[in-house]
Every structure is written in structure tokens, then in C-alpha cells.
Amino acid sequence: MSTAPLPQAEPLSGRGLRAAKKRATILTAARELFVREGVDHVSMDAVAAGAQVSKATLYSHFGSKRQLFLAILVDVSEALRASADDALRRHIDEADIQTLPRLEEALTDLAGDLATMMMGSQGYGGVLTLVNQRRWQTEAPADDVSTEPVVHALAARFDRFVEAGLLDIDDTRIAAFHFGALTLLLANDDQPDPRNVAEDRLRTVVASGVHTFIRAFGVPAR
Numbered sequence: 709m710s711t712a713p714l715p716q717a718e719p720l721s722g723r724g725l726r727a728a729k730k731r732a733t734i735l736t737a738a739r740e741l742f743v744r745e746g747v748d749h750v751s752m753d754a755v756a757a758g759a760q761v762s763k764a765t766l767y768s769h770f771g772s773k774r775q776l777f778l779a780i781l782v783d784v785s786e787a788l789r790a791s792a793d794d795a796l797r798r799h800i801d802e803a804d805i806q807t808l809p810r811l812e813e814a815l816t817d818l819a820g821d822l823a824t825m826m827m828g829s830q831g832y833g834g835v836l837t838l839v840n841q842r843r844w845q846t847e848a849p850a851d852d853v854s855t856e857p858v859v860h861a862l863a864a865r866f867d868r869f870v871e872a873g874l875l876d877i878d879d880t881r882i883a884a885f886h887f888g889a890l891t892l893l894l895a896n897d898d899q900p901d902p903r904n905v906a907e908d909r910l911r912t913v914v915a916s917g918v919h920t921f922i923r924a925f926g927v928p929a930r
Contacts, residue, residue: 730765731769733759734761734766734769735776735779735780736759737755737758737759738755738759738776738780739780739835740758741755742777747777747838752773755773781835781839781854788825788855788858792822800815800818806872808874808922808928811875811922811926812918812926815922816911816914816915816918816919819918822891823895824911826896827896855888859881860881862887862888863881866880873927874926876925883925886921887917887918887921890918890920891913891921894914895910895913895914
């Protein structure tokens with residue numbers, strides 16, 4: 709997954725806000741169509757019909773289907789970052805974590821919530837399926853979802869637990885990638901179809917990955 713920084717949105721009001729709402733409607737309709745039918749099988753006419761806008765309006769926002777697809781990647785990247793920030797706040801920042809078992813519990817809840825969100829057919833999971841399809845078709849595609857903000861945020865939390873003596877990690881950024889591979893990517897491999905996700909199974913897989921992470925990097929109590 710790409711680690712390119714995301715563009716920062718500017719405040720909107722009036723006409724700009726209405727345009728943003730129209731743009732969001734188009735992105736939602738296009739994403740649902742692309743996930744259900746595949747990018748190559750969806751025409752701009754179909755997107756316009758699904759969003760209930762004219763073709764002129766569609767092309768005024770997105771000049772081509774490729775631009776539309778890239779905009780969906782940015783939209784999902786931003787949603788992923790927002791969801792991760794919220795989950796980190798609830799499960800890590802606002803939690804009383806002073807022992808390794810409590811840390812494992814918090815990380816399991818965090819990864820479980822992220823995995824549930826990411827595997828959803830209308831969110832990250834569906835778009836990730838599309839990205840993988842394009843990888844199969846093209847040798848070196850540049851299209852991807854940005855995960856660098858999430859990696860950075862997770863690494864910052866790991867830094868805190870290293871300082872607290874609960875984790876022993878030399879490079880917390882690399883450890884954040886390890887954590888994602890053991891939980892989110894493993895969950896995706898276990899249930900590759902975002903339209904048919906078994907949440908109980910997903911959380912079982914995630915819990916196992918977190919336990920492995922804790923065994924690798926946790927500092928046992930003395």
C-alpha cells in the first residue's frame with residue numbers, strides 16, 4: 709500500500725459546500741458500482757445515472773474515469789485515517805493501560821474495529837479488491853490507498869508503550885507494519901471477499917495476530 713501523504717482539505721462554505729456534497733454523492737455511487745461490477749465494466753453514463761446527476765456535472769467534477777477512480781482512493785484513504793484516529797483515541801488514548809495483558813486487550817479491540825471497517829464492501833475492503841485487480845492487469849500500477857498516516861499514528865502510540873516499559877521495539881514504524889501484517893492483512897487474506905465477511909472469524913484471526921505481536925515485542929512483568 710502506498711505511503712504517499714494525503715492532500716489537506718480546505719474549509720468549504722456556500723457554493724463550495726454544495727459542490728462538495730455533489731462530489732461525495734458521485735464518489736459513493738461510483739465506488740458502489742466499481743466494487744460490484746469492476747472498474748472496467750462501469751461506464752461514466754452508469755456512474756451519472758447511479759449518482760442521479762447529468763454527465764456534464766459528472767465530467768465537471770471528474771474529467772475521466774481514471775480521475776474518478778483516483779479520487780475514490782483518496783476518499784477511502786481519508787476515511788481510513790479518520791477511522792483509525794477515532795479507534796486509537798477510544799482504545800488507546802482514553803484507556804488506562806498499565807500492564808501487558810491490558811495492552812494486548814486494547815490492541816485487540818483496536819485491530820478488531822479497524823479490520824471490521826476495512827473489510828466492509830463499501831469501504832476500504834471493496835476498494836482494496838479493486839486495487840488488487842488492477843495489479844493483476846498491470847505490472848507496476850501506481851494506484852493505491854495511502855496508509856502512511858495510520859502507520860505514523862500507530863508508531864507514535866508504540867513509542868509511548870516503549871517509554872512505559874511495556875514494549876521492547878527498536879523501530880516503532882517497522883513494528884507498525886508488523887502489527888498491520890499480523891492483524892489487518894491476515895484478516896484480509898483469511899476473508900478476501902468483502903461482500904461476505906464473518907465478523908466473529910475476523911476478530912478471532914485478529915486476536916491471534918495481536919497475541920503473536922505481544923509475544924514478539926512485549927516486556928513480561930517481573
